[in-house]
Amino acid sequence: MLHQFYLYNTLGRKKELFEPVNPPYVGLYVCGPTVYSEPHLGHVRMAITFDILYRYLLFMGYKVRYVRNITDVGHLEDEASGEGEDKIAKKARLEQLEPMEIVQKYKNAFQQALATLNTLPPSIEPTASGHIIEQQIMVKKILDNGYAYEINGSVYFDINRYNRDHTYGILSGRKTEELLANTRTLEGQEEKHSPLDFALWKKAGPTHLMHWPSEWSEGFPGWHLECSVMGTKYLGETFDIHGGGMDLMFPHHECEIAQSVAANGKAHVKYWMHNNMITINGQKMARSLNNFITLNQLFTGTHPKLTKAYSPMTIRFFVLQAHYRSTLDFSDDALQAAEKGFARLMRGIQTLENLKPAGKSSVDIGTIEQNCFNALNDDLNYSLALSCLFDGITLINSVSDGKESLNEEDINKMNKLYHALVFDIFGLKIENREGETSNEFTSGLMELILNYRNEAKLRKDFATSDKIREQLANMGVSIRDTKDGTEWELM
Numbered sequence: 001m002l003h004q005f006y007l008y009n010t011l012g013r014k015k016e017l018f019e020p021v022n023p024p025y026v027g028l029y030v031c032g033p034t035v036y037s038e039p040h041l042g043h044v045r046m047a048i049t050f051d052i053l054y055r056y057l058l059f060m061g062y063k064v065r066y067v068r069n070i071t072d073v074g075h076l077e078d079e080a081s082g083e084g085e086d087k088i089a090k091k092a093r094l095e096q097l098e099p100m101e102i103v104q105k106y107k108n109a110f111q112q113a114l115a116t117l118n119t120l121p122p123s124i125e126p127t128a129s130g131h132i133i134e135q136q137i138m139v140k141k142i143l144d145n146g147y148a149y150e151i152n153g154s155v156y157f158d159i160n161r162y163n164r165d166h167t168y169g170i171l172s173g174r175k176t177e178e179l180l181a182n183t184r185t186l187e188g189q190e191e192k193h194s195p196l197d198f199a200l201w202k203k204a205g206p207t208h209l210m211h212w213p214s215e216w217s218e219g220f221p222g223w224h225l226e227c228s229v230m231g232t233k234y235l236g237e238t239f240d241i242h243g244g245g246m247d248l249m250f251p252h253h254e255c256e257i258a259q260s261v262a263a264n265g266k267a268h269v270k271y272w273m274h275n276n277m278i279t280i281n282g283q284k285m286a287r288s289l290n291n292f293i294t295l296n297q298l299f300t301g302t303h304p305k306l307t308k309a310y311s312p313m314t315i316r317f318f319v320l321q322a323h324y325r326s327t328l329d330f331s332d333d334a335l336q337a338a339e340k341g342f343a344r345l346m347r348g349i350q351t352l353e354n355l356k357p358a359g360k361s362s363v364d365i366g367t368i369e370q371n372c373f374n375a376l377n378d379d380l381n382y383s384l385a386l387s388c389l390f391d392g393i394t395l396i397n398s399v400s401d402g403k404e405s406l407n408e409e410d411i412n413k414m415n416k417l418y419h420a421l422v423f424d425i426f427g428l429k430i431e432n433r434e435g436e437t438s439n440e441f442t443s444g445l446m447e448l449i450l451n452y453r454n455e456a457k458l459r460k461d462f463a464t465s466d467k468i469r470e471q472l473a474n475m476g477v478s479i480r481d482t483k484d485g486t487e488w489e490l491m
Contacts, residue, residue: 005060007241008325008379010249010272011171015379020240021270026062027239028054029231029269031248032125034071035106036091039113040292041315041330042245042278042285048316048427049275049324050243051119052382055425067234068122072103073129073210074202074223086220089209099209103127112448113295116312118427124234128226132212135221135229138263139200147262151191153203153217157258159196168196168258171272172250198255200225224255232260232268242269246276247284275324280305285330293330296452299445300471309475310335312445313431317342320426323383341390346430348393349418351400358405365410368392369417382426389421450479450486 005018020026030050033043050068057064077084092099115121128135139155142148147162148155159168159176168176179196199222204211211218231239237260244253253272260268277284285292293303301309318338322328368388375384392414398404406414422428449468456464469479472488479488 005056005377006379007271007273009270010274011269013173016271018240018271020062021236021238024062026057026064026241027235028057028064028066028241028243029227029235029239030066030068030122030242031227031244031252032068032070033106033110034075034087035103035110036088037106038294038296039106039110040285040294041298042292043110044113044117044295044315045278045319045324045328046243046245046275047114047119048117048319049380051427052425053241053243053273053380054120054122055427056376056380059420059425065124065235066120066122067124067126067230069227069230070103070107070125070127071223071226072100072107072127074221074226076223086208086210092209100129103129112444116295116299116445116448117316118312118429120427126230126234128221128230129210131226131229131233132221134233135225136201136214138225138229138259139221140215141263142200142259145262147258148200149193150216153219154191154199155201155216156192156197157200157255157262159194159198159258162258162262166258166261169254171254171257174250174254198222198224198251200259224252225259227252228256228259228263228268231256232264237264238266238268238270240269241271241273243273243275246274247286249274276327278328278330280330282329296449298335300449300468301475302467302471305332306335307332309471310339311431313429314339314342316426316428317345320382320386323379323381325379342428342431345389345393345422345428348390348396349422349430352396352411352414352418355396355399355406355411357408357411359407360405361407361410362405363395365392365395365406365414368395369413372417372421376425385421386426389418392418446477446488450488453479454486 006015007018008014009016028050030046033039054064054066072088073086075087077087077090086099088099088102092102095102097105111121139148142157143150143155148157162168163176169179176196180194201214201216201219201221203217203219208220211220231242242253242256257267257269260266279285280291280293283289283291293305295315297303297306298310298315299312301307314335315338318335319328321334321338368391371388371391372385375381375388378384395404396414399406449472453465453468456462456468472479477488479486
């Protein structure tokens, strides 16, 4: 059931008809998290946006390979210059753990949180540290092609050499001259030919925790390199869609394009797709700005900006409120409105399932279906499609009140439409009055919350442990610590 599907391509800055490189197969690559802290609401928007894209492509009949990476090495603190301490290594030093313990801890938290939000797992979830050899091979290709240079054991991409044959900045629209004019010289960059040159391979200093042998030095790969390598390894030298947050457009995705062209002689992505940010008081929500709200805080209501806990489906519904290329402003009021909107949608579906058919329909339901899919086919406008579904809820309620009528065939069509859109494509689940989707789901959510509490206790952070117990008690959940673990029950 293939549709005329249009996507906004950041590369061309316009909507383009989606035509896969090798139909019906589709290759989708999305930049995943750098796993050094708990997942927050900003991660959620990226994950849900591309989960809906993945679901819709499957719904249309495409055979999709969805690759979402895990960054576990090479992401340094100063992203623009490629200098500073590795983010994961720094967290390992602060928590007095091995770097791979940090990676495993926060990768587990990320995967558990997304499962709670009912996102489908990717087809492949590769890690940067698992592809060191492949990254070294790409570095050698770029060197052999003349677009990089080695100095003091580090290998840098040569922007000036690249610009003789190609254009650095075609994705973001930034000009090399303007970038140079706004670049300040930082300590540690003196060995580079140009401040814009970025590391493909970096020689490890004596205190650097993560490093591997190479022909250039004992070191580690640059952050940008991993996505070029893993995208082409699993999806081919040219694949269909590369997604990620708008904040990754420059320098990360810009560098990806340059690396791939330098290594393989061609761009590796046909459609670039970027979701916008979640903002809080008009400012981007980000770990670097320390204004983020974690998923655990949302689930338990333990953040000072929250008046209560919110269910995973409320959070997912909140993300559906705005087009993925628009900003989405967070507030407790917005979450409360999303909670009410989600409840109204679920009540409407329940009403639809209980409708009694009439001899003939007094209204045409075809317009609702057409409007929903027109919205999705116009750059995945799920917020507009959701609005069209609410137009249908108004009709459903009118039929239930006896003001309009639908025959059996139209009721079946409406049921099929709502189940396809709400459950299969939007990935929502019916919740009962307690905000739970099922006993299995509730058990999984409680396990996630209690794991956070147990970790707090092990760190001797008893204030957080007690606060989680108190918040659960306020929600009607009693917990009891036993020699076999922590037990819980509804009061």
